[in-house]
């Protein structure tokens with residue numbers, strides 16, 4: 571019974587927050603993408619990492635993955651529509667990551683941890699609450715952020731957007747003509763002369779959420795250092811924008827779907 575009540579609480583919570591972002595919230599492709607991803611990761615993870623037999627793994631994954639996917643969808647929708655609220659959205663997106671991480675390891679998901687366990691990565695600092703506060707340095711994000719902080723001087727640090735977006739934000743005064751913005755783990759830039767910076771910012775913020783998703787499967791923690799190596803699975807493709815059909819890749823379609831719904 572407790573589990574069912576917690577699902578209802580999580581679902582209502584997501585619905586309530588999701589109301590702020592209409593077009594994104596109602597897009598079945600985005601909902602199915604989030605739910606499908608989290609159910610699949612949970613199902614495979616439970617069998618491979620948790621050693622759960624396929625039948626019970628599927629049953630649990632459908633329930634836990636669906637709730638986790640909806641929580642993620644709410645977070646992405648809020649931030650895609652309101653980049654100023656990106657930290658709240660990111661907390662929900664990373665809440666989903668934490669839920670799926672527990673699900674993969676067959677640790678209870680729909681219990682009191684639903685309200686007590688949170689995490690939030692801001693640029694290269696990874697904050698975590700599991701009853702007590704913790705802070706770690708995200709090593710991969712720190713490496714990329716350092717490059718931007720000490721990189722070419724046409725990057726102008728944007729303190730206001732940095733505080734609210736969850737990544738270091740720079741305005742690029744010499745952006746290449748084919749790019750409006752770019753995200754690398756921990757940092758992003760937007761074209762300083764773009765007509766619609768909030769929309770570009772939303773798109774890049776969604777990439778920062780995608781970059782955290784891999785940590786549902788694996789993250790290494792060594793004292794105050796955290797290594798989210800799987801960030802490369804979704805963070806680095808942004809660097810490879812010269813590849814053909816860049817705009818057709820799934821992470822680009824998803825970022826456009828949340829930031830610029832059509």
Ligand SMILES: [Zn+2]
Nearest residue numbers: 773777822825
């Ligand atoms: Zn993109």
